[in-house]
Ligand SMILES: Nc1ncnc2c1ncn2[C@@H]1O[C@H](COP(=O)(O)OP(=O)(O)O)[C@@H](O)[C@H]1O
């Protein structure tokens with residue numbers, strides 16, 4: 001896909017490269033949770049074996065996070081630069097909601113390495129490296145101790161696999177053995193650890209909108225992303241969340257059209273507030 005998108009010439013050189021010194025946040029400040037406008041520690045919770053049956057039937061026989069049943073989990077999904085972080089920021093001051101943004105800064109700075117930048121430069125060589133780390137950090141997000149009745153989380157371990165790993169593999173940029181290793185890890189995790197999701201909010205945008213916003217945000221690593229890549233990521237989202245034809249859905253989906261300007265989007269978030277918060281009573 002990246003090849004089709006005209007990236008292959010720049011991306012296929014093998015070997016470790018020295019990356020430009022991107023401005024990155026120190027890992028200690030990355031992937032923080034916010035509750036009532038304040039930063040809270042996103043510590044991993046304790047995993048315990050599930051007892052006979054909880055309210056969430058799928059938990060049976062799996063490891064569950066201690067205290068799991070009390071909270072609602074809402075995942076905000078959408079294409080790159082669709083407005084997920086903006087949505088989370090909007091809800092971050094709501095009492096009872098804790099928001100967890102995607103740990104992108106960890107993906108940009110892992111002990112001084114930049115797996116995200118490496119992947120965009122050479123997806124065949126570094127796709128497995130990035131996606132292994134994304135899967136770990138996503139799992140960590142899902143299992144971290146919850147400090148509010150409702151948790152809103154940016155993306156999920158599911159979209160990392162069903163959208164991004166899938167995209168790398170389907171486009172021929174990920175060797176079959178790398179895909180197999182990632183799939184085994186994902187299957188083991190989801191078979192043995194209960195990852196609760198009560199609602200998916202899909203911010204549905206056109207790839208053109210995302211391309212415009214991506215350029216405006218101007219993240220250094222993402223400057224090589226062409227419109228065609230966003231189109232393929234869009235199709236994967238549509239297959240999963242709208243057509244429901246690709247992979248299992250971990251929760252019901254609420255679709256919010258998200259091509260509108262910022263002011264209208266804030267209005268849309270407010271309009272959908274009750275539907276979103278209803279996840280806590282499911
Ligand atoms: N509705 C909107 N209209 C115009 N620009 C937007 C809108 N929502 C977000 N943006 C801008 O687009 C860029 C990407 O938004 P962001 O929330 O970071 O997306 P994501 O988290 O999905 O990648 C940011 O520069 C943000 O300020």
Ligand SMILES: Cc1cn([C@H]2C[C@H](O)[C@@H](COP(=O)(O)O)O2)c(=O)[nH]c1=O
Pocket residue numbers: 079080081082084102104116119130131134155159160161164165222
């Ligand atoms: C989950 C996930 C993300 N990425 C890439 C895609 C984007 O470049 C960033 C995330 O930024 P966004 O603004 O939050 O969309 O990370 C990836 O390559 N693989 C993944 O699994």
